Amino acid sequence: MTTIGITPTNPVEPFLRTDRMPHIWCPGCGIGTSVNSFARALTEANMDLKNVAIVSGIGCTGRVAGYMKLDSFHTTHGRAIPFATGLKLANPKLNVVVYSGDGDLFAIGGNHLIHAARRNVDIKVVCVNNLIYAMTGGQTAPTTPGDVVTSTNPYGTYDPSFNLPYLVEAAGAVYVARWTAFHVRQLARAMEEMFTKKGFSFIEVLSPCPTLYQRRNKMGDGLDTMKFYKEKSRIKNGAPTNEVALSKSGEIIVGKFVDRERADYRDLMHDQLEEVLGDQYVEAEACECSI
Amino acid sequence: MQHLTEIRIAGFGGQGVILSAIVIGKAGCIFEGGYSTMTQSFGPEARGGACSAQVILSDQPVLYPYVTRPDILVVMSQEAYTIFAPQVRENGILVIEQDLVRVDKLPAGVRVYSCPATRLAEDLGKKMVLNIVMVGFFGAVSGVLKPDSLRDAVAASVPEAYRDLNRKAFDKGYEYGIKTLNGEIPAEEPQIEVAALET
Amino acid sequence: MHADPAGVLTGSHFLDGDHACCEGALAAGARFSSGYPITPSTEVVERFASRVPTVGGTFIQMEDELAASITLQGAVWGGAKAFTVTSGPGFSLMMEHIGLAIMTETPCVFVDVQRGGPSTGLPTLPAQGDMMQVRWGSHGDYEIIALCPNSPQECFDLTVTAFNYSEQYRVPVFVMMDEVVGHMTEKVVIPPAEQIEVTPRRYTTIPPGEFLAFEPKDDLVPDMPRTGEGYNVHVTGLTHDNRGYPDMTPAQQDKLVKRLCNKIRQNVDKITLYEADQIEGADVAVVSYGITSRVAQRAIDLARDKGIKVGKFRLITAWPFPEKQIAEIAAKVKAFVVPELNLGQMVREVERAAAGKAVVRHVPHAGGSVHKPEDILQAIMEVAR
Numbered sequence: 078m079t080t081i082g083i084t085p086t087n088p089v090e091p092f093l094r095t096d097r098m099p100h101i102w103c104p105g106c107g108i109g110t111s112v113n114s115f116a117r118a119l120t121e122a123n124m125d126l127k128n129v130a131i132v133s134g135i136g137c138t139g140r141v142a143g144y145m146k147l148d149s150f151h152t153t154h155g156r157a158i159p160f161a162t163g164l165k166l167a168n169p170k171l172n173v174v175v176y177s178g179d180g181d182l183f184a185i186g187g188n189h190l191i192h193a194a195r196r197n198v199d200i201k202v203v204c205v206n207n208l209i210y211a212m213t214g215g216q217t218a219p220t221t222p223g224d225v226v227t228s229t230n231p232y233g234t235y236d237p238s239f240n241l242p243y244l245v246e247a248a249g250a251v252y253v254a255r256w257t258a259f260h261v262r263q264l265a266r267a268m269e270e271m272f273t274k275k276g277f278s279f280i281e282v283l284s285p286c287p288t289l290y291q292r293r294n295k296m297g298d299g300l301d302t303m304k305f306y307k308e309k310s311r312i313k314n315g316a317p318t319n320e321v322a323l324s325k326s327g328e329i330i331v332g333k334f335v336d337r338e339r340a341d342y343r344d345l346m347h348d349q350l351e352e353v354l355g356d357q358y359v360e361a362e363a364c365e366c367s368i
Numbered sequence: 369m370q371h372l373t374e375i376r377i378a379g380f381g382g383q384g385v386i387l388s389a390i391v392i393g394k395a396g397c398i399f400e401g402g403y404s405t406m407t408q409s410f411g412p413e414a415r416g417g418a419c420s421a422q423v424i425l426s427d428q429p430v431l432y433p434y435v436t437r438p439d440i441l442v443v444m445s446q447e448a449y450t451i452f453a454p455q456v457r458e459n460g461i462l463v464i465e466q467d468l469v470r471v472d473k474l475p476a477g478v479r480v481y482s483c484p485a486t487r488l489a490e491d492l493g494k495k496m497v498l499n500i501v502m503v504g505f506f507g508a509v510s511g512v513l514k515p516d517s518l519r520d521a522v523a524a525s526v527p528e529a530y531r532d533l534n535r536k537a538f539d540k541g542y543e544y545g546i547k548t549l550n551g552e553i554p555a556e557e558p559q560i561e562v563a564a565l566e567t
Numbered sequence: 568m569h570a571d572p573a574g575v576l577t578g579s580h581f582l583d584g585d586h587a588c589c590e591g592a593l594a595a596g597a598r599f600s601s602g603y604p605i606t607p608s609t610e611v612v613e614r615f616a617s618r619v620p621t622v623g624g625t626f627i628q629m630e631d632e633l634a635a636s637i638t639l640q641g642a643v644w645g646g647a648k649a650f651t652v653t654s655g656p657g658f659s660l661m662m663e664h665i666g667l668a669i670m671t672e673t674p675c676v677f678v679d680v681q682r683g684g685p686s687t688g689l690p691t692l693p694a695q696g697d698m699m700q701v702r703w704g705s706h707g708d709y710e711i712i713a714l715c716p717n718s719p720q721e722c723f724d725l726t727v728t729a730f731n732y733s734e735q736y737r738v739p740v741f742v743m744m745d746e747v748v749g750h751m752t753e754k755v756v757i758p759p760a761e762q763i764e765v766t767p768r769r770y771t772t773i774p775p776g777e778f779l780a781f782e783p784k785d786d787l788v789p790d791m792p793r794t795g796e797g798y799n800v801h802v803t804g805l806t807h808d809n810r811g812y813p814d815m816t817p818a819q820q821d822k823l824v825k826r827l828c829n830k831i832r833q834n835v836d837k838i839t840l841y842e843a844d845q846i847e848g849a850d851v852a853v854v855s856y857g858i859t860s861r862v863a864q865r866a867i868d869l870a871r872d873k874g875i876k877v878g879k880f881r882l883i884t885a886w887p888f889p890e891k892q893i894a895e896i897a898a899k900v901k902a903f904v905v906p907e908l909n910l911g912q913m914v915r916e917v918e919r920a921a922a923g924k925a926v927v928r929h930v931p932h933a934g935g936s937v938h939k940p941e942d943i944l945q946a947i948m949e950v951a952r
Contacts, residue, residue: 093803097812098936127797132641141814143801148794150644151813152637153667159601159634163641163649167599171795174818199632240762306928325623359573359623361598390752394581406581406752416572431861433751468616549940 092116092126101140105291105299107258107284108138108205112145114261115176115203121156130162131170134186136212137286138178138205145176155186158193161200165359169343172201172272179206179220183239188217191249194248196342197276203268204279206241207286208323215289222325226293240322245279246335252278253318255336259286259306260331267333276341285328294325370428373433373512377502378452379444379465380419384499388442391503391521392513396425397533398524399517405430418447425512442468442502444485457542463506465498481509481548488540492533500526500534501541508545515542568767570594570727572760572839574622579756580741584722584749585610588617588678588742594763597676598624599649601638603631603657606690607746608680613654629888632657636664640673644794644802648730648768650676654746655684658697659704665739666705669827670804672737672781672789674768676729679741680749681857681908683934693746694934695908697855699915701741702886708824710831712838712847713886715856725883732838733764736830743885744909747858747937775799782809787830807945831887836889840883841892851951852896852925853904854917856882858937863906866943876950883912893920902950905928906943926950 102108110171119129126147133142135154140151148171152160157175175182180202182190193200209227210216217236242253244329252274256264264282271278285291285302288338296302306329313321316333321330326349340348350358375392379385389406396404406419414494422435441456442463443449449469455461459477466482474480482506490496500522507518519538526534574593582590589611592600602612616626625706629635632653639649639871653661658679668675681697683689697704701713712732714725722744729740742793771778771790775797781789787811792798799812806823808814831838842860846852851870855863860881870877880896882889897903902925905914914929921927930946932938 093704094799094812128795130794131830146799148799149803150641151801152640153663153804156633156637158639159629159638162627163599163643163726164645165641166627167642167645167647167649167794178583188630189634192634246717331901346625354620357621359621361623361625361763388580393752398579398581404753406580406583407747408750430753431865432937433747433861434937551928 089113089116092146093144097144100144102137102285103288105287106137107207107282108141110258110261111203111205111282111284112141114265115268118266118272121265122269122272124172124272128170130164130173131174132157132164134177134181134208134216135174136178136181137207138176139181139212141176143181146166155181156185156189157181158186158189158200158202162193162198165198165200166173166343173199174320175200175202177204178211179204179208179241180210180218183241183244184219191244191248194245194250194279195276197251197339197345199275199341199343200277200295201271202277202279203282204241205282205284207284207290209286209290209291211286212345215286215293220323222323225290227326229335238323240318241281242279242321242334243318246318249339250279250335251276251337251339252333254279254333255281255283255321255329256332257283257306257310257329259303259310263331270333274336283323371552372430373425373440373456374438375423375425375442376420376435376438376452376455377423377442378418378448380447381417381419383419383444384496385419385444386421387525388499388503389423391500391518392425392506393423394525395517396423396506399520400513404429405433407433417449418445420448420452427557440506440512442506444498444502446470448535454464461510463502463509465502470538474525481505481545483541483544483548485541488544489537492536492540494533494550497534500537501544504538504541505545506541508542509549550553568765570760570763570765571596573759574598576757577759577765580661580755581752582719582755583610583752584716584719584744585680587719587755588652588726588744588749590755590757590773591616591723592617592730593622593675594723594757594760594765595727595730596648596765597650597730598622599626599639599642599647600651600813601627601629601642601649602651603629603635603636603653605632605654605657607677607682607749608652608654608678608696608804610749611678611680622890633662635663635678636661637667639675640664640668643673643675646793648674648734650678650730652678653678653682654682654696656687658700662704662743665711666681666707666709667804668739669705669709669711670816671802672827673739674733674737675739676726677739677741678726679743681743682744689935691746691909692935693858693937695743695745695859696844696912696934698743698885698909698912700909701743709746710828711739711741711886712736712831713743714883715743715882715885716748717881718748719751719755719856722748723755723757727763727765728840731764734766734768735788736834736838737769737791738831743857745857768893780811781807781811783826786832787826795876796935835887838884838887839889839892842879842881842883843892844879845876846878846880846896846899848876849899850876850901851904851947852878852880852900852902853943853947854880854882854893854908855906856885856913859906862937862940863943865940866947869940869944870947873948875947877947877951882913888916888920890916890920893917894922897921897924898923902926902928904928904930904946904950906932906938906945906946908932908934908937
């Protein structure tokens with residue numbers, strides 16, 4: 078397809094399962110916006126779409142896999158990363174993207190996330206962070222900032238929350254960035270860059286949940302949230318991740334925080350086994366699926 | 369009619385009790401074409417405390433996998449002796465590492481064969497092969513398996529780098545066993561005690 | 568097709584059940600395992616970790632059993648034959664992903680080396696207490712296949728069978744070992760590769776664009792697409808239509824869940840494996856499985872010595888339960904004796920299948936050891952009167 082000139086279709090359409098539209102996301106939600114950026118990144122990075130697989134967990138963002146016209150896997154709650162790990166190790170030619178939400182990846186799936194980062198499995202993780210459990214009706218997530226009203230903290234949250242970039246960097250990720258649903262171009266560029274990295278890469282996408290987060294906290298609708306992001310965001314590439322924690326109404330530090338090189342899991346495995354086993358070592362090939 | 373020989377080997381963790389049992393079991397089913405079933409007691413104690421393995425040799429498939437009344441007990445520690453010696457079948461065989469086990473009360477008619485396996489292993493420069501010395505000794509005094517089967521099973525059960533050492537250990541124990549049977553062991557290392565009948 | 572010789576350790580070996588199971592997996596073509604250490608099953612993956620780099624494959628030790636039980640499913644969709652191994656506590660954690668494998672029709676093998684429970688229970692000692700859990704432990708309605716080896720040889724043989732069934736029916740298949748079978752060492756004969764039948768993955772020959780990923784064939788099982796070939800497959804644990812798209816309607820739920828069950832139920836005669844001996848003319852039939860079947864055999868022999876007419880029926884497939892065979896036997900014998908290392912699990916199936924036509928006498932054992940043959944003999948003698 079071409080994006081030059083006037084096209085009768087939305088440029089994102091070729092990447093979507095249009096037979097599944099309309100989608101389930103609410104007006105003003107940032108998940109669809111992030112998908113636009115993702116589609117743009119796939120185009121800009123000239124990805125062979127046959128070799129891009131997308132894996133999601135459960136939740137609003139967990140539905141992304143189901144809408145992308147790619148090999149797509151909608152797994153169980155919190156377990157997209159271990160599924161993606163198996164998919165990538167068995168079929169290394171695939172570019173495996175995990176696209177899921179903050180509750181899925183950092184609460185029920187938190188253990189898998191830190192271990193995948195530790196191993197430096199070559200998977201790309203996009204975390205749409207709406208600061209809340211949205212699909213189930215607006216409960217407190219491990220990302221919810223303090224003093225936020227949720228359905229399970231009706232008098233305001235007091236659980237301390239995770240600073241995702243800090244956590245993921247500490248666990249070993251080679252690429253860590255944060256953008257908001259307002260920063261669609263920067264986000265697309267970050268996603269494009271992520272595809273060039275080998276190893277565990279992570280992008281946090283701050284997204285409104287007008288229905289459950291903004292409304293309950295009297296923060297307006299989706300458009301108000303875009304204004305909020307615009308006013309509060311400060312681009313600070315290379316910011317120390319321990320300084321990028323989010324609060325209810327404070328500054329939002331965005332940018333690329335981590336970009337480093339580390340041997341990925343498969344290379345580590347290969348080098349160790351080859352060194353110790355020598356001629357006896359038979360490299361695990363991409364499965365030709367004959368058996 | 370099925371002919372079964374039940375064997376228990378016991379000692380403390382790290383002595384190679386399990387490997388001894390593997391050698392005996394392997395000799396029975398791989399090198400002599402019979403049937404053998406080996407089981408072992410697992411548990412935290414397997415890393416230092418009492419450790420035991422059981423082998424059942426048979427001319428037909430083994431059904432019940434556990435040893436309750438061994439025909440032959442091989443012990444390499446006093447604790448194992450205390451636990452397992454009372455279980456030896458009447459007129460059974462007790463094989464001991466004589467420097468590690470002191471014999472007291474025993475079931476009726478049990479024949480006791482003693483071997484200084486640790487010292488014989490040390491003569492080879494590797495105390496760790498005491499278990500294979502015991503297997504050789506066991507092979508000679510019990511006669512339940514052909515020495516060649518056991519020797520082949522030893523070779524097939526240890527890493528290649530240790531094959532010669534273990535063959536030597538086996539032969540050393542086996543020769544000591546034959547000497548014991550022939551009454552050639554000097555008096556200060558008294559062998560073939562027949563335990564007093566217990567009432 | 569025949570096994571890939573690279574993974575087949577042809578010859579006579581003295582192996583324990585855990586190691587034999589690993590060799591069975593390699594012979595069947597498994598080239599991926601994700602595991603988490605748990606006694607008494609760990610030896611299976613320890614051997615796999617040692618062997619598979621010389622065969623061409625991957626072992627990865629995961630952070631827990633939740634991960635282990637889904638990483639292997641990622642690998643399956645990536646093209647590998649894959650399995651995991653666990654015991655009671657880990658098996659409990661895997662239940663969710665057993666459901667995922669059923670719903671997404673992911674061919675894979677789970678090995679459960681059963682130990683005493685509940686909870687941490689008896690880590691190093693045997694039980695057969697997961698027999699109902701394997702059948703019903705994940706939520707919702709489904710059918711699975713579970714095999715019960717009673718020797719290291721069968722740990723090899725039935726692990727191959729498990730992989731073959733999983734590929735044929737696109738269902739998770741369970742090798743339900745127990746600690747005794749897993750840890751006992753016996754002679755295991757591994758045949759030459761050309762004598763080992765392995766079932767290849769049922770990949771579709773229909774090109775991308777025309778292929779419906781979950782459209783069943785005549786045997787109610789759909790063929791599989793290959794990932795990375797442009798099929799744009801969508802795989803979801805949600806109730807889905809033949810394209811794989813979520814369709815959360817009562818009508819689709821009815822259609823899909825019934826098919827997932829019926830693909831096993833309809834093929835039950837092809838799946839069921841059992842061993843029957845001297846059932847004709849017997850007054851009593853002893854129904855057992857796993858290690859208990861060997862203890863029971865000694866009791867049967869002792870009873871026959873006493874002149875009691877005893878038949879043996881050994882479950883090799885515990886699930887699907889061979890209810891047709893049990894019903895037939897119920898019409899002939901006075902009673903069943905069912906020893907098992909639990910306080911009453913498969914005996915319920917025997918009672919259900921016998922439907923009151925014969926007495927069913929359970930011989931329970933809470934686990935930690937095996938039955939005394941005398942206890943089984945006693946039960947045989949009592950019901951034979």
